[in-house]
Amino acid sequence: MSTQGSETVxxxxxxxxxxxxxxxxFPHMIIPLFIGRESSIKxxxxxxxxxxxxxxxxxxxxxxxxxxxxxxxxxxxxxxxMRLRKLxxxxxxxxxxxxxxxxxxxFMTTDPFFKVNLEKMAExxxxxxxxxxxxxxxxxKDLVSKVIQTGKVIPPDMSLIxxxxxxxxxxxxxxxxxxxLKVPESQLLLETTDPIFRLNLVLEYxxxxxxxxxFPPFSSEKDQKAPYEYxxxxxxxxxxxxxxxxxxxxxDEIAELRMKLESKGLxxxxxxxxFKQLQRxxxxxxxxxxxxxxxxxxxxxxxxxxxEQSADNNDLKYAxxxxxxxxxNLQEVKDRILEFLAVxxxxxxxxxxxxxxxxxxxxxKTSLGKSIARCLGRxxxxxxxxxxxDEAEIRGHRRTYVGAMPGKVIQGLKQSGxxxxxFILDEIDKLGSDFRxxxxxxxxxxxxxxxxxxxxxxxxxxxxxxxNTLFITTANVVDEIPHALRDRLEIIQIPGYTEHEKSEIxxxxxxxxxxxxxxxxxxxxxxxxxxxxxxxxxxxREAGLRTLERKIGSICxxxxxxxxxxxxxxxxxxxGSAIRLTPKRVEHxxxxxxxxxxELDNVSHVGLATGLAWxxxxxxxxxxEAIKIPSKTGGLILTGQLGxxxxxxxxxxxxxxxxxxxxxxxxxxxxxxxxxxxxxxxGAIPKDGPSAGITIATSILSLxxxxxxxxxxxMTGEITxxxxxxxxxxxxxxxxxxxxxxxxxxxxxxxxxxxxxxIPEEIQKNMKFHMVKHIxxxxxxxxxSRPFKDKIETLSREAAA
Numbered sequence: 001m002s003t004q005g006s007e008t009v010x011x012x013x014x015x016x017x018x019x020x021x022x023x024x025x026f027p028h029m030i031i032p033l034f035i036g037r038e039s040s041i042k043x044x045x046x047x048x049x050x051x052x053x054x055x056x057x058x059x060x061x062x063x064x065x066x067x068x069x070x071x072x073x074x075x076x077x078x079x080x081x082m083r084l085r086k087l088x089x090x091x092x093x094x095x096x097x098x099x100x101x102x103x104x105x106x107f108m109t110t111d112p113f114f115k116v117n118l119e120k121m122a123e124x125x126x127x128x129x130x131x132x133x134x135x136x137x138x139x140x141k142d143l144v145s146k147v148i149q150t151g152k153v154i155p156p157d158m159s160l161i162x163x164x165x166x167x168x169x170x171x172x173x174x175x176x177x178x179x180x181l182k183v184p185e186s187q188l189l190l191e192t193t194d195p196i197f198r199l200n201l202v203l204e205y206x207x208x209x210x211x212x213x214x215f216p217p218f219s220s221e222k223d224q225k226a227p228y229e230y231x232x233x234x235x236x237x238x239x240x241x242x243x244x245x246x247x248x249x250x251x252d253e254i255a256e257l258r259m260k261l262e263s264k265g266l267x268x269x270x271x272x273x274x275f276k277q278l279q280r281x282x283x284x285x286x287x288x289x290x291x292x293x294x295x296x297x298x299x300x301x302x303x304x305x306x307x308e309q310s311a312d313n314n315d316l317k318y319a320x321x322x323x324x325x326x327x328x329n330l331q332e333v334k335d336r337i338l339e340f341l342a343v344x345x346x347x348x349x350x351x352x353x354x355x356x357x358x359x360x361x362x363x364x365k366t367s368l369g370k371s372i373a374r375c376l377g378r379x380x381x382x383x384x385x386x387x388x389x390d391e392a393e394i395r396g397h398r399r400t401y402v403g404a405m406p407g408k409v410i411q412g413l414k415q416s417g418x419x420x421x422x423f424i425l426d427e428i429d430k431l432g433s434d435f436r437x438x439x440x441x442x443x444x445x446x447x448x449x450x451x452x453x454x455x456x457x458x459x460x461x462x463x464x465x466x467x468n469t470l471f472i473t474t475a476n477v478v479d480e481i482p483h484a485l486r487d488r489l490e491i492i493q494i495p496g497y498t499e500h501e502k503s504e505i506x507x508x509x510x511x512x513x514x515x516x517x518x519x520x521x522x523x524x525x526x527x528x529x530x531x532x533x534x535x536x537x538x539x540x541r542e543a544g545l546r547t548l549e550r551k552i553g554s555i556c557x558x559x560x561x562x563x564x565x566x567x568x569x570x571x572x573x574x575x576g577s578a579i580r581l582t583p584k585r586v587e588h589x590x591x592x593x594x595x596x597x598x599e600l601d602n603v604s605h606v607g608l609a610t611g612l613a614w615x616x617x618x619x620x621x622x623x624x625e626a627i628k629i630p631s632k633t634g635g636l637i638l639t640g641q642l643g644x645x646x647x648x649x650x651x652x653x654x655x656x657x658x659x660x661x662x663x664x665x666x667x668x669x670x671x672x673x674x675x676x677x678x679x680x681x682x683g684a685i686p687k688d689g690p691s692a693g694i695t696i697a698t699s700i701l702s703l704x705x706x707x708x709x710x711x712x713x714x715m716t717g718e719i720t721x722x723x724x725x726x727x728x729x730x731x732x733x734x735x736x737x738x739x740x741x742x743x744x745x746x747x748x749x750x751x752x753x754x755x756x757x758x759i760p761e762e763i764q765k766n767m768k769f770h771m772v773k774h775i776x777x778x779x780x781x782x783x784x785s786r787p788f789k790d791k792i793e794t795l796s797r798e799a800a801a
Contacts, residue, residue, distance in 0.1 A: 009099060011078055015055045016043040017104075017114035021062040023285060024186035025077045026173040027098040034287060035092040037065070043113035044081065044092060052081045055102065055116055058183055069114070074104045075121065075191045101190065123169055124194050136199055137171055143206035144175060169195025172202045181205070254282050257298055265307045270462050274301045293399060300406060300460065305419045309468065312376050312420075314345040319375035326371040327364055328505045329497075333357075336492055337372060349467075351449045356428070356473040356481075359494030362544020365474040366426055368494075372472065373422035381412040386427035391437030394446065396459035406459040409446055413469070420468035428485070429475035440482045447471055447488050496543025498736050500760060502536045503529065510549045518556040523563060525556075527581040534583040537740075538593035555581065555589045604708035604784050611695030612716040612737060613687065614730025619737030621714070622692060624680055626699040631675035640680030643688025650678055653697035653719050656775065657704070660723075666704045676700060691728035693719030694747070694778050701779065708784045714738040715747035715778060723775040727751035732758045739763045745770060747778055 018033075018040055025031060035041055047054040057076035059067050083095040101121040109115040141162045165171045176189050176198075185205070192198045261274050277294050284291040313319075319341055323334045340355065357365035366382065373380035388394070388408075396407035405411075412423055431440045445451045452466035475481055478491055497505065511527055540547045559579060587593070611622040629637075636654050638647050654676060661668040678696055680687055694717040702709045716734055718726040727749050736759075738746050748756075750771045756764065772778050 011053055011099065011120075012051065013119075014108060014115060014117050015053055015078065016046040017055045017057055017072075017076075017116045018043050018047075019059050019067045019072055019114070020056055021059050022183060024058050024181075024183055024190055025056045025079060025096070025098050026177045026186075026190060027077055027100050028170065028173065029077075029098040029177045030082070030095065032093060032095050034087075035094060036090075039111075039113045041092055044084070044094060046113065046115075047081055048084065053099070054079055054081060054096070055104075055118060056096065056098070057104070058187060060183075062183070069104075069107045069110065072104075072114075073187055075187070076102060076104070077190070078102050078118070101193075121193060129166075129168075133168055133196060133199075136203060137166075137168055140171060140175060140199065140203055140206065143203070143210065144178075147179070147206060147209055167195070168199045172198035175202050175206070179205070179209070250286055254278065257281075257302070260302045261298070264302060266301070267306060267463070270301065270306060273462060274298060297399065297459075300410075300414070301462075303414050304410060304460075304464070305413060305417055306464070308418050309420045310378050310418045312378065314341075314376075316342055316345070322375045323371055326367060326374075328508060329501050330364070330368075330494065333368065333492055333494055337368070341372075341375065351467055353490035354447045354471050354473060354488055356475060356478075356486075356489035356491050357494055358475045358478045358491050360496050360543030361476060362542060362546040363494045363496060364544075365494060366424060369422060369424040369472040369474070372470070376422065376470075378470070379416040379418050379421040380424065381416040381421050382424040382426055383408045383412050384426045385439070386430040387432065388439050389432035389434050391439050391442045392458065394439045394442035396457040398458045398461075404459055406457045407442075409455070409466070410457045410460065410464065413464075419465070420470070422470045422472060425471060425473045427475065428473040429477050429480040431482075440485050443485055444488065447473075447485070496733065497545065498732070498760070499533065499536050499740065500736075502540075502545060502548055503532045505545060506532050506536070506548060506552060510545065510552050514549065514553045514556045518553065518560045520556055520560055520563075523559070523579060525559065525579045525581070527552075528583070530583050531581045531586045534586050534593075535590070538595055539586075539590055541595050551590060555586065558589050602711055604711045606706055606708050607699055607703035609695045609699040609702065609709045609782070610711070610714045610741075610743070611692045612714050612734035613689070613691070614733050619730065619733035619735070621737055621741050622680055622687075622695065624678065624692065624695050624699045626676060626678045626696075626703045628670075628674035628703060629677055630673065632672075633675075634672040635675045637675060637677040638679075639677070640683050641686050642680060643686065645690055646680075646688050646692060649690040649693040649718065650696045652721055653693050654678075654700055656719065656721055656723055657697060657700050659721075661704075664701060664705055670704060676703065689728075690718040690726075691716045691730075693717060694725055694772075694775055697775055698778060698782055702783070709782050710745070710784055712743055713745040713747065713782050714741075714743045715782065717747070717749045717772070717778070719775055725749045725772050725775060725778065731755035735759045735763055735767070739767055744768060745781070747772055747781055749773075 018035075019037075020033060023031070035044055043054065055076055056079045057072045057074070060071050060073060061067075064071055077098040078100050079096040079098050081094050081096055085093045087093055101123070102118040103121055104116045105119050106117040107114060108117055144162060162171060162174060165174060172189065172195065176186055181189075189198055189201060192201070257278055258275075261271070261278065266274060277298055281291060281294045281298065284294070316338060320334070320338060323337065327334070337355075340353075357368055359365060369382070370380050385408075392407065394407045394409060396410060397404035406414075409423075413419060413421065416423075425443070428443075431443075433439065445455060446466065449467060452469075454463040455466045456463055473489060478486065481489070507527070507529075511532075515521060515523075515525055535551050536548060539551050542548070607626040609624050611624050613620045613622050636651060638650050642650070657664070657666075658668070658671045661671065678699065680692070695715050697719055698709055698715065701707075714734075716728050716731075718728060720726065731748065731752050732755065735746060745768050747770045750773045753771050756769060770777075770781050772781070
């Protein structure tokens with residue numbers, strides 16, 4: 001019979017025996033056990049089939065896989081299996097509670113599992129709790145509280161549990177079970193039936209544990225042996241410390257971790273915290289759930305490059321060479337990068353503005369960051385921020401969460417292996433935010449040179465100096481970057497590539513790369529200039545190069561297929577001869593052109609003016625048409641899927657022409673007799689912006705004066721109600737579109753004169769640029785005839801005055 005609290009439990013004398021390793025189980029103790037050996041699994045199954053009781057005996061050698069009766073302690077604890085779960089790896093996980101101590105009288109069977117005959121070990125009653133015993137019990141409780149404060153892994157509520165225990169023997173067992181002693185120490189306490197003697201042993205151990213925590217950190221072999229001198233082996237009943245005996249893998253693991261930490265050159269605060277966690281790990285049972293968490297934490301501290309750096313290459317000529325090799329043109333961007341590197345070289349530090357490369361997809365923003373890393377001789381790491389909505393993705397998760405890990409910043413530094421990499425934060429404009437926090441706010445500290453010298457990741461909770469790291473960000477749309485974050489960035493705009501630039505990049509880089517990637521290095525393949533231009537012009541509509549490279553790759557794959565299927569005469573070419581890609585061959589491989597330039601009549605028309613528009617894919621021609629419809633009230637109809645800004649610009653143009661009707665020899669009543677319908681073709685494509693204002697005004701004036709607009713003249717500019725022509729953007733792209741359509745004249749606002757230098761020289765030679773300040777200046781240039789010439793010249797002089 002065994003008494004547990006107020007309940008009396010009947011325990012059989014014959015029970016299955018479960019050998020356990022590296023732990024001694026006491027009565028009243030509840031502990032999870034993992035069962036993997038076949039014989040142990042059968043013993044558990046036997047116990048479950050009967051009354052759930054099982055005898056728990058500890059192995060003398062924890063590394064023995066097939067224990068014998070002689071290798072087990074004969075004193076153990078009868079336990080009850082409270083819960084069982086089968087694991088995916090065929091092991092069992094059981095939860096057992098110790099009931100009472102017992103001694104093995106005889107082994108009944110040893111195969112397929114141990115079955116033993118037991119006798120209960122009677123506990124000597126502590127009937128007379130003298131003041132001295134009560135004092136010792138209170139002392140033990142106080143010492144446990146002090147041990148908890150030293151960082152010993154003891155449940156925080158253990159002090160509350162001990163306060164409820166009034167029996168000295170049970171108090172000693174509870175303390176022993178919580179402190180994680182070595183097996184011989186715990187076994188001695190288990191076999192001791194005198195509760196007062198057990199309490200005295202536990203008090204002695206608690207005192208010596210506190211004394212051992214007063215030693216300074218070990219720095220030599222002599223120091224490491226110092227604490228053990230407090231435990232003479234011939235007198236001390238507890239024996240040596242856990243992990244001291246030879247061949248203990250846990251001790252080897254702890255020693256390896258300690259050696260790695262000592263060799264890392266950690267900052268003081270990091271070193272103190274890492275060794276504190278290592279001591280906690282050393283006192284834990286290997287199967288404890290928190291042990292794996294602490295081990296992972298220490299591994300992260302070891303893997304992070306706290307002091308590892310790569311040497312910088314400050315040769316600006318070499319940097320210029322690398323940038324020219326990797327990227328065609330982009331001269332302004334390269335100059336700004338070289339300026340940044342020059343200042344960094346003179347200051348001997350990379351602290352400064354955070355560069356942000358902004359532009360359409362595929363223009364080389366990320367590759368520019370990688371080229372900077374090549375210039376400096378630094379490692380490069382990249383993190384994509386697209387779709388990141390959780391602040392913990394940047395700062396990390398606190399270790400209290402299951403599966404916690406550091407944020408993307410610390411992960412990137414670990415991946416690079418140095419604390420001064422070029423760190424590319426890609427797609428910073430696509431950060432999100434929700435109930436989990438705002439990651440853009442977390443980036444404020446990361447990207448601020450005045451704050452990031454002590455960046456604290458939530459997982460590590462240790463300061464890391466990010467001032468040596470060169471952060472570079474990329475974005476497609478600058479306006480979508482949060483204002484506070486954008487204020488910390490220096491925006492460098494990278495425009496879309498022109499047709500000429502795309503052709504040159506394809507010939508210098510893309511074709512070579514695709515020939516190599518598709519296994520055609522041994523084939524003599526060449527693309528003619530016209531073939532490349534055909535691909536650019538008729539099969540792509542983009543600011544960048546990704547679609548262009550895909551089309552070139554598609555051609556290379558088709559050539560590779562033909563070579564593989566017909567190696568003797570591929571594509572009607574003799575073996576060994578060159579495979580020359582012409583425009584006709586391009587259409588054979590890629591099919592019909594996907595995009596065609598708008599066909600323009602080489603004839604001037606009334607009510608038809610040629611405007612220009614900017615798109616992310618380059619410039620486009622807009623042929624704006626206007627017609628008159630008899631009406632009783634007049635008015636203006638706008639079609640072509642126009643945005644609000646473009647509609648307002650059209651109304652301003654219509655109002656201006658109507659207000660100056662008499663100057664243009666127009667009957668003012670015509671605006672009441674006719675409704676004006678303005679249409680911008682390609683109605684399925686949304687259009688917006690004010691830059692078509694002067695084009696719409698020209699079209700309306702042509703309509704009411706019946707004077708054709710010159711077919712070889714394109715124009716762009718915003719118009720005001722007073723007729724002033726204001727500056728517009730995208731001049732380079734618009735000029736390229738006009739040149740592509742064969743325009744001879746281009747009308748631009750005077751304020752855009754500075755943008756002409758960006759236009760390629762060959763276009764400047766073949767096209768005449770006209771700079772205007774007022775709409776009257778436009779009218780002097782764009783009409784085939786000017787019956788109101790004198791009037792316009794007078795108005796122009798008045799407007800200028």
